[in-house]
Amino acid sequence: MKAFIFSSFGSPSVLKMQEVSRPVPGEKEVLVKVMATTVTSADCRLRARNMPRGFRFLSGLIFGFKKPRKPILGSEMAGVVTETGSKVTRFRKGDAVFGMDGMNLGCYAEYKLIREDAAIVLKPESLTFEEAASLPFGALTAINFFRRGKLKSGEHVLVNGASGSVGTAAVQIAVNSGAVVTAVCSSANRALVQSLGSDHVIDYTTEDFTRNGQTYDMIVDTAGTAPYSRSGSSLKPDGRLLLVLASLPDTLSSYASVLFNKNKLVAGPATEKHEDLEYLTGLVERELYKPVIDRIYSFEELPEAHAYTDSGRKRGNVVIILSQRTKTDGIKF
Numbered sequence: 001m002k003a004f005i006f007s008s009f010g011s012p013s014v015l016k017m018q019e020v021s022r023p024v025p026g027e028k029e030v031l032v033k034v035m036a037t038t039v040t041s042a043d044c045r046l047r048a049r050n051m052p053r054g055f056r057f058l059s060g061l062i063f064g065f066k067k068p069r070k071p072i073l074g075s076e077m078a079g080v081v082t083e084t085g086s087k088v089t090r091f092r093k094g095d096a097v098f099g100m101d102g103m104n105l106g107c108y109a110e111y112k113l114i115r116e117d118a119a120i121v122l123k124p125e126s127l128t129f130e131e132a133a134s135l136p137f138g139a140l141t142a143i144n145f146f147r148r149g150k151l152k153s154g155e156h157v158l159v160n161g162a163s164g165s166v167g168t169a170a171v172q173i174a175v176n177s178g179a180v181v182t183a184v185c186s187s188a189n190r191a192l193v194q195s196l197g198s199d200h201v202i203d204y205t206t207e208d209f210t211r212n213g214q215t216y217d218m219i220v221d222t223a224g225t226a227p228y229s230r231s232g233s234s235l236k237p238d239g240r241l242l243l244v245l246a247s248l249p250d251t252l253s254s255y256a257s258v259l260f261n262k263n264k265l266v267a268g269p270a271t272e273k274h275e276d277l278e279y280l281t282g283l284v285e286r287e288l289y290k291p292v293i294d295r296i297y298s299f300e301e302l303p304e305a306h307a308y309t310d311s312g313r314k315r316g317n318v319v320i321i322l323s324q325r326t327k328t329d330g331i332k333f
């Protein structure tokens with residue numbers, strides 16, 4: 001099968017298409033023919049070994065210091081089950097599925113091996129493969145952080161960095177949880193975040209939300225510009241700060257904040273569960289959640305898609321189609 005491999009850390013040019021052997025499923029695994037995958041901020045971090053402050057050593061232990069330990073990137077995909085292990089009960093050959101395999105990666109390939117109990121579910125018929133592939137990374141991160149922060153209906157939530165993959169998901173999940181949502185983004189993305197249901201929008205190029213006197217039950221920071229030192233005074237007395245992008249010191253103080261019972265900080269890696277993907281599928285089927293796709297690239301164009309994602313300016317998600325050659329600019333719902 002064809003796969004994009006990287007054998008050293010660096011710019012998008014380290015990604016090379018190669019022929020590798022197709023994996024064979026173990027007892028509890030399924031083999032999925034990948035129809036679409038994505039380029040996430042995490043793929044770009046891992047490719048370039050560009051980690052949040054303090055995390056370089058830890059990530060080296062898992063992903064390698066000099067040479068990548070997991071040479072095929074890509075954490076989410078949508079496709080069709082082509083083989084099942086002898087003890088698989090949740091899926092059958094021919095099922096259209098989508099999902100995410102977190103730190104196992106391996107989705108930049110024509111076939112992806114995944115455990116049946118990983119975050120993988122049947123694809124709703126209403127979604128294309130590229131729409132389905134764009135969902136798990138942002139949404140599962142948002143759902144996991146809101147669960148850890150104990151989001152309640154009626155609470156006031158501010159999402160800083162509302163136009164990226166996690167931000168567009170966080171806005172939609174918070175709206176669906178009954179929260180009143182303030183989205184912080186640049187003026188170019190105002191219409192996008194409004195279309196996702198935000199009640200208020202703050203343009204960070206003209207207004208600093210930490211200085212406008214408003215307070216929130218929950219602040220979600222996906223941009224890394226709202227650590228506790230800056231945004232703590234914008235939290236209500238029992239408010240929580242969800243640091244999706246956090247340095248190691250901020251992550252450690254999130255654990256300490258629980259001990260000292262102050263404003264609670266939530267940080268650290270999100271974990272993905274198939275139950276959360278089922279919840280998301282339900283929202284999509286009831287048209288309460290929209291996939292947000294910025295650009296679509298062909299498989300051959302994957303390095304270009306990495307270069308675009310490296311810019312830090314993508315809106316929602318960047319999708320790679322493996323089956324045909326198409327490229328679309330703009331937002332596609």
Ligand SMILES: NC(=O)c1ccc[n+]([C@@H]2O[C@H](COP(=O)([O-])OP(=O)(O)OC[C@H]3O[C@@H](n4cnc5c(N)ncnc54)[C@H](OP(=O)(O)O)[C@@H]3O)[C@@H](O)[C@H]2O)c1
Pocket residue numbers: 040041042045137141160161162163164165166167184185186187188189204222223225243244245267268269270271309312313314315316
């Ligand atoms: N803890 C975890 O488990 C976890 C999981 C997923 C992701 N993450 C981390 O979370 C971060 C966000 O991920 P992502 O995938 O959502 O990134 P992304 O899609 O690449 O985010 C791009 C968006 O960020 C916006 N942005 C850039 N600078 C901003 C600023 N100063 N203020 C507000 N918005 C800004 C950009 O909008 P403009 O062009 O308008 O500025 C753009 O729309 C990444 O660093 C990633 O590593 C952590």
